[in-house]
């Protein structure tokens with residue numbers, strides 16, 4: 594990696610570019626560790642444009658760590674609803690409670706204490722501590738790893754073997770010690786705006802003169818694509834029970850089951866949130882769903898109303914590709930199920946629901 598005057602020039606070029614071209618993002622307007630932490634958790638697996646309105650709504654409801662720690666979990670999940678990967682929200686709240694209990698409500702300033710919080714890994718700790726407290730910790734995420742790999746023309750799977758550790762060392766060697774927070778953001782911004790996975794814009798790049806991949810004509814081929822886990826196809830059926838007032842029935846968040854992960858774990862597929870009665874089906878979806886509803890909701894008693902088929906819904910959760918067959922059943926009266934909620938189908942916003950449940954509700958409303 595670079596040393597001496599070349600390293601100084603590299604840092605100067607990148608920081609100058611960042612100060613001129615960085616995007617105006619809401620979390621960049623504050624050094625409050627709570628706000629930075631929230632943005633970092635939201636931005637894991639979520640694009641910036643998607644995260645912004647959630648971030649703003651979340652802060653309005655929970656302006657500080659105390660408000661988040663004390664909130665009902667259901668309210669936290671409701672405001673996260675639609676962002677996916679709900680363990681992030683659950684961990685965020687657990688960590689907030691830990692911060693209140695152990696750190697007087699202030700995000701801890703040491704890496705070891707930050708790493709002890711649920712949902713905070715090496716990357717997140719480095720990002721928060723460098724941006725909020727100016728600590729000299731270098732971040733390494735997918736964006737930064739791609740930039741570093743291209744700068745040094747490193748081939749192969751970046752997450753494999755000791756390569757990731759070597760990238761971490763490179764990130765630390767490059768870190769600008771006087772402005773670690775800006776530096777980390779500048780590296781991430783370069784990866785997000787110019788040194789993108791496809792078609793990197795090397796002509797606009799502030800550090801192109803230092804880039805080995807560009808010199809070798811390899812910018813487009815580094816990093817090597819990761820092998821994806823094979824996709825599993827699943828077929829599910831869900832029932833939208835509807836009374837004459839337009840109310841429907843949602844079942845409570847399923848608890849995780851012990852034992853090895855199952856590919857058709859409906860609880861995980863509905864993100865452990867409120868959901869329509871849903872099962873995996875194999876041959877005759879309507880028949881299997883009806884039998885299940887009669888068994889689980891009516892203890893073996895028959896429903897006389899027909900199941901009306903609604904347009905199918907496609908949904909992907911990590912490696913699962915789901916075809917969901919929603920059915921509507923119009924009933925004079927909804928069955929009374931302990932723990933279930935009866936809500937207007939047109940407004941399920943009072944409880945946390947997954948994107949899949951939202952898609953099913955939309956299919957039922959549009960038909």
Ligand code: SF4
Pocket residue numbers: 740743744787788789793794795796798799800801802804805806807812
């Ligand atoms: S020159 Fe191109 S490949 Fe190299 S760091 Fe800049 S944008 Fe990325």
